[in-house]
Amino acid sequence: MLSGHNLTAKVGKKLLLDDVNFTVNPYEVVVIIGPNGAGKSSLLKALCGDIPLTTGSVSINQQNLTDYSLSELATLRAVLTQSYELDFPFTVNEVVDMAHVAHQQQFSSLALKRFSSNAMQALGVSHLAQQCFTRLSGGEKQRAQLARVLCQLQPSLANKKNAYLLIDEPTSSLDLYHQYEVMTQAKAIAQQGAGVVAVVHDLSLAASFADRLYMLDKGRVVACGSPKQVLTQARLKKVYNIDATLQIDTDNALPHILIRKNNVA
Amino acid sequence: MLALGSTLVSQSQHRRLAIPALFLACIMVFFIGLSKGGVIISMSEIIAIINHTADDQLKHAIIWQIRLPRLVLAMVVGAGLAACGAAMQAIFRNPLADPGLIGVSSGAALGAVATIVLGTSLFANFSDSLGIYAVPVGAFLGCIGVCVFIYRLSAHSGQFTIISLLLAGIAVNAIVGSLIGVLTLISNDQQLRDLTFWSMGSLAGNHFTMMLPTLTLIVISCIGLLRLAKPLNLYLLGEAQAKHLGIDVTKLKKHVFIYTALCTGAAVAITGIIGFVGFIVPHIVRLVLGPDHRYLMPTSMLGGALLLSLADLFARTVMLPAELPIGLITSAIGGPFFLIMLLKTYQRRG
Numbered sequence: 001m002l003s004g005h006n007l008t009a010k011v012g013k014k015l016l017l018d019d020v021n022f023t024v025n026p027y028e029v030v031v032i033i034g035p036n037g038a039g040k041s042s043l044l045k046a047l048c049g050d051i052p053l054t055t056g057s058v059s060i061n062q063q064n065l066t067d068y069s070l071s072e073l074a075t076l077r078a079v080l081t082q083s084y085e086l087d088f089p090f091t092v093n094e095v096v097d098m099a100h101v102a103h104q105q106q107f108s109s110l111a112l113k114r115f116s117s118n119a120m121q122a123l124g125v126s127h128l129a130q131q132c133f134t135r136l137s138g139g140e141k142q143r144a145q146l147a148r149v150l151c152q153l154q155p156s157l158a159n160k161k162n163a164y165l166l167i168d169e170p171t172s173s174l175d176l177y178h179q180y181e182v183m184t185q186a187k188a189i190a191q192q193g194a195g196v197v198a199v200v201h202d203l204s205l206a207a208s209f210a211d212r213l214y215m216l217d218k219g220r221v222v223a224c225g226s227p228k229q230v231l232t233q234a235r236l237k238k239v240y241n242i243d244a245t246l247q248i249d250t251d252n253a254l255p256h257i258l259i260r261k262n263n264v265a
Numbered sequence: 266m267l268a269l270g271s272t273l274v275s276q277s278q279h280r281r282l283a284i285p286a287l288f289l290a291c292i293m294v295f296f297i298g299l300s301k302g303g304v305i306i307s308m309s310e311i312i313a314i315i316n317h318t319a320d321d322q323l324k325h326a327i328i329w330q331i332r333l334p335r336l337v338l339a340m341v342v343g344a345g346l347a348a349c350g351a352a353m354q355a356i357f358r359n360p361l362a363d364p365g366l367i368g369v370s371s372g373a374a375l376g377a378v379a380t381i382v383l384g385t386s387l388f389a390n391f392s393d394s395l396g397i398y399a400v401p402v403g404a405f406l407g408c409i410g411v412c413v414f415i416y417r418l419s420a421h422s423g424q425f426t427i428i429s430l431l432l433a434g435i436a437v438n439a440i441v442g443s444l445i446g447v448l449t450l451i452s453n454d455q456q457l458r459d460l461t462f463w464s465m466g467s468l469a470g471n472h473f474t475m476m477l478p479t480l481t482l483i484v485i486s487c488i489g490l491l492r493l494a495k496p497l498n499l500y501l502l503g504e505a506q507a508k509h510l511g512i513d514v515t516k517l518k519k520h521v522f523i524y525t526a527l528c529t530g531a532a533v534a535i536t537g538i539i540g541f542v543g544f545i546v547p548h549i550v551r552l553v554l555g556p557d558h559r560y561l562m563p564t565s566m567l568g569g570a571l572l573l574s575l576a577d578l579f580a581r582t583v584m585l586p587a588e589l590p591i592g593l594i595t596s597a598i599g600g601p602f603f604l605i606m607l608l609k610t611y612q613r614r615g
Contacts, residue, residue, distance in 0.1 A: 050505060074511030085358060085503040088556035098499050102511050152510065 001025055002164045002195055006056035007046050016042040018219040024195040026162045029187055031206040032199045034216035035240055040199040044168050048079050061162050074102035075156050077164040078149035086133055092144045093129040096120055099152035107155055119151035139178040146185055157193045165189055167198040183209040207231055207246055207255035279553050280560050287567035294574045298336045301582050338476055339468050339577040340570035342532040343542055345483035347569025348490045349525040350543025351561055355497045356521045363544050364529040366434045368411040371441040373533040376407015378445050381460045382452040401534040408530035411441055425515050466537035466592030468577050479531040486528030494558035539592045541599025542569050
């Protein structure tokens, strides 16, 4: 279990997170939603240990985050960030192989190579293996990076260790097809035993893939539960200031948010 | 990004061949360098001299006291400069970065110029007690002093971010530049000549005893940088990404900074400023072998050794008995190379 207890974080006087409690279990996809500036990315960063906390603590598998070394942590959780600064012409294969560093003590390089090729196959980027990462399209880059984080997690999952994948707005620069594809892949990774946490902007997308949702507003958790429990008309009005309803089980479609006409100014 | 969209044609093949090929080339240049010059010495004579079985005292002295130290220095300094260039380009995640950014060159120049100009007045004790070592020691101290200052400035908030390093580097370089200007202004004719030649670099006139500290520092730093090859690869993914893969990014940056400062400082102290080696060599190697530092680092070292020993061979043989400053040659190669890179990048972007 990856969990945060009473997380509070500040930048100067501004409260980024206000007493947030959070948990994610293996085999589960948890999506963090909320309007701009609600603290979604801050919560994810806090769970990664990337921002200092004023109070509270994060624990992975019942052990405090700060008690792990960076390299131990790398075997327990992988992070997919919004953007990649990679400007040097590594091949996709080399990018995926970078995940090996976390496991090179426990696994032979041959075994690690197998994890790489499995991960590339799972994400459908095997044919790009020898291509230059910098020349890929946005969707291909995203899939290649997902293959890298999958390759980072798989050795632990293969050893039946609980490992977690944290994803920060994986879909922000992607078209509709790739948005759904990335989330489908994230779900598939959860089915292999990982606990997945994703920050997602699009409520329909969140509702389609989340086992549980955390809705944040002004640094606080305002609701937590299944999409149906969280995305109520009243709450959407209050937090997002839109008049909208969640449509589930209609005509063989994924859940989606229906926004009423009268509301969009 | 400049010149990064390289082709990936048979990169793995190049990787296998690059190190042996460059190694062979270095050995060839080594022997050509021993044989060519004011006095031409044949291969058989060289072998006899190296085995101490020759009786020609003059040629013996030329090999052992002039050419061999000079070649060793050229190769080690070339390797060190190229390795530091590669490391800086990685740390700044920019193929245009070079060690000058962290104040190595300006610091060494300040130290050297101060010793040359003030050596007879203000630093008379320092100069007298060190003799011919005064300028190298002054340059090294200047380099380390300025680097420590920049390091402290950018590590101020415990973060050691690249942007603060860059800004501190630019500001301190500007200040140091103006100090050098003041010293140049008050120098006399002979001092002016000395400091001008220092700033153009030279590998001449060094004995093994004088070179030993430099060689040791460069070798240690090079080994250190080689060991950082894998973390540097991950670092190129992004700082946060590298950290998530288990790399202590702040420590990595600090180590690269320290090795680069020591290595370049040691090199510049004894040879003066030799530009562009640290820039072009990793660049060419990256174009051919790709950006993986496990290959880039060692290959750049060999490439730097080869380039600098070739450039020095050219510098001391092209207009005998006079000698060209080596910094002129490396810059004369580096400048046009840089322009071609720029033009190619613009063309590719249409």
